[in-house]
Amino acid sequence: MSQIFPFQGMRYDQALVGSIRDVVAPPYDIIDAEGQQRLHDRHPHNIIRMELGMDQTGDSPAHNRYSRAAAALQSWIKEGVLKRDAQPAVYYHTIEYRPPYSAPGAPSKVLRGFLALAKLEALDSGHIYPHENTRAAAKTDRLNLIEACRANFSPIWSLYSDPGGAIIRLLETATKGQPAQYDFQDDADCRECLWVVTDEAVLKQITDLMQSKPLFIADGHHRYETALNYQKLRRQQPGAPTGLQPYDSVMMLLTPLEDPGLTVLPTHRVATTPLLPSDQIAKLLGDAFDFREFPFSPSTQAQVRQQFLTALRTEGQQGPVFGHTRQGDDRYILLTLKPVYRPSIKASPRTKLDVSLLQQMIVAKLCPTQQEQEAILYTKDDHEALDWVARGTGTGAFLLNATKVSEVQAVAAAGERMPHKSTYFYPKPLTGLVLNVMNG
Numbered sequence: 001m002s003q004i005f006p007f008q009g010m011r012y013d014q015a016l017v018g019s020i021r022d023v024v025a026p027p028y029d030i031i032d033a034e035g036q037q038r039l040h041d042r043h044p045h046n047i048i049r050m051e052l053g054m055d056q057t058g059d060s061p062a063h064n065r066y067s068r069a070a071a072a073l074q075s076w077i078k079e080g081v082l083k084r085d086a087q088p089a090v091y092y093h094t095i096e097y098r099p100p101y102s103a104p105g106a107p108s109k110v111l112r113g114f115l116a117l118a119k120l121e122a123l124d125s126g127h128i129y130p131h132e133n134t135r136a137a138a139k140t141d142r143l144n145l146i147e148a149c150r151a152n153f154s155p156i157w158s159l160y161s162d163p164g165g166a167i168i169r170l171l172e173t174a175t176k177g178q179p180a181q182y183d184f185q186d187d188a189d190c191r192e193c194l195w196v197v198t199d200e201a202v203l204k205q206i207t208d209l210m211q212s213k214p215l216f217i218a219d220g221h222h223r224y225e226t227a228l229n230y231q232k233l234r235r236q237q238p239g240a241p242t243g244l245q246p247y248d249s250v251m252m253l254l255t256p257l258e259d260p261g262l263t264v265l266p267t268h269r270v271a272t273t274p275l276l277p278s279d280q281i282a283k284l285l286g287d288a289f290d291f292r293e294f295p296f297s298p299s300t301q302a303q304v305r306q307q308f309l310t311a312l313r314t315e316g317q318q319g320p321v322f323g324h325t326r327q328g329d330d331r332y333i334l335l336t337l338k339p340v341y342r343p344s345i346k347a348s349p350r351t352k353l354d355v356s357l358l359q360q361m362i363v364a365k366l367c368p369t370q371q372e373q374e375a376i377l378y379t380k381d382d383h384e385a386l387d388w389v390a391r392g393t394g395t396g397a398f399l400l401n402a403t404k405v406s407e408v409q410a411v412a413a414a415g416e417r418m419p420h421k422s423t424y425f426y427p428k429p430l431t432g433l434v435l436n437v438m439n440g
Contacts, residue, residue: 002127002160003119004210005249006088006203009196009434011181013083017045021184024432027154027219028052029138045081047432051145051153066148073149073437082435087198090206091115091434092171093253095427096191099263101381111262111427112168113255114197114206115155115434118215120231120248123224128158128215129412130224131423142226147233150438152251154431156220156227159257159405160213167209168256171195174202182433190427194434216257216412218425224250246438253429257405265424266402268385269358270377270394271367278326284365289322289335296330308332309382309399316401320357323399327389335362349410354400355422362398378421 017023022043025031028051031039039048049072053065076082095111121127146152162168175195182194197203217224227250234240234247255262276284282291292311296304311334312323320337341361343352350356367373377394379385388394403423411418 002121002210002213002215004090004207004254005117005119006090006198006207007117007249007251007436008085008088009091009115010077010082010084010437011434012045012432013080016079016081017043019184020182020433021186023047024186024430025051026187027428027431029222030428045076047153050149050151051431066144069145070148073151077437082437084437085196088203089196089198090171090203092175092195092197093429093433094191094193095261095429096193097188097427100265100426101383109261109263111255112171112259113157113253113429114167114171115251115253116206117249117436118156118158118252118254119244120227120250122228124415126214128217128224130217130221131408131412131416131418132217132221135222138222139226139229142223143229146226146230150247152223152227152436154220154223155251155253155429155434156224157218157253157255157425157429158215158220159218159255159262159409160210160215161258161409162209162213162256163258165256165258167206168259170202170205171197174199186430188427192430192433210254214413215252215254216409218255218408218423219428249436251434251436257409262405263426264402264405264408265380265426266400267355267378267380267421267424268382268400269363269398269421270379270385270388271363271372271396271398272375272377272394273367273372275326275366275396278329281324281326281366285335285362288341288361289337292334292336294332294334296332305332305383305386308334312399313401316354320354321401322354322358322362324362324397325386325389326396327392327394332386337361348416349407349414350416350418353403353407353411353419353422355403355419358398358400359419366396380424 012020012023014020023046025039025046025048031052036048036052039046040054050069053069055065092114096108098106098108123130174197178195180193180195182192184192186192231247294304294308312321315321319342322335324333324335382399385397385399389397408423
């Protein structure tokens, strides 16, 4: 079902650029303006100059950040800053990290996967499944970049099912005892390691095993749809060649969805517009939810907050449970959906998601207008959500448990899309470890 190809990736020559840490970057869509400037200032060959270049005064359709990215790419290749690997390879990649917002002393986890090219397939093909909707503006930006540079600078992150772990075991065996080509701590204090695997027998086994596996996009929906749009444009050009072309594939990081190193973070909602008084909220939601209060005083707030968050996580394993606090209130509230209001077993996978239930049964009732909805803030951090309310940045916080990987898989396989801000897969693969520069 999935066609995976080893490829001759292009990588930085560390003899010329120094530490690989100084030239890589996070994915473009999580970089703010300050981070963009910091990466530009860090190193003259940082990948940010191609992935998310700076706009300049006097930019025009012919001279802009996309044309500058293309010029930088060609210049760096000519200078030898970027070099193409001599043999087709897949790139075994591990990321050791401590899950964000975990308790002090919590054990680290290791995400395992490999970089390869995946043949582009239509999103209704049954071979590659999305789970999120995309925005047109982001796709236009990425299309301008790929048209100018004809390259993938960052991988799309996709998941495949391999309960027995056969593919990762092959890669671990192939790299056992070999030093990693890259081994460094990134800005988020994750240990990033990368090995180049060129053994033809191993590559054949991996590509053969992957053929039976559908892929589920975890991160990079805009880039995948952009790759499809670019493929369509290239095929429509006069004299377009037949047969498989470089633009018919896209670079991916492929990770087993059973990998214990995979983390999905929740995305909490914080209202910034006026909310109803607490007694009216209780009346509005009381039919569907059981309320449990966690009152606190200034001296007990930290301890009670931890008890509240622990209860949210623990009780959420049994069914839909949400956390709430309101500005000016000295209590946290746990809202447990009553069994009679829970979706039936026959309901669609999307309908059964906690994030769908939160939106339909709580947020839509307390923030009913489009203006109120658009004013909602989002955060992955439990404490940030609660602190925003305590400090007056928000009027009320709505906390939820993380979407399970199996739920994402079920929604995608059913041909549905997740609600807005449903998943945040972690840790995000870096940009610039390996580039897919297309010849043609």
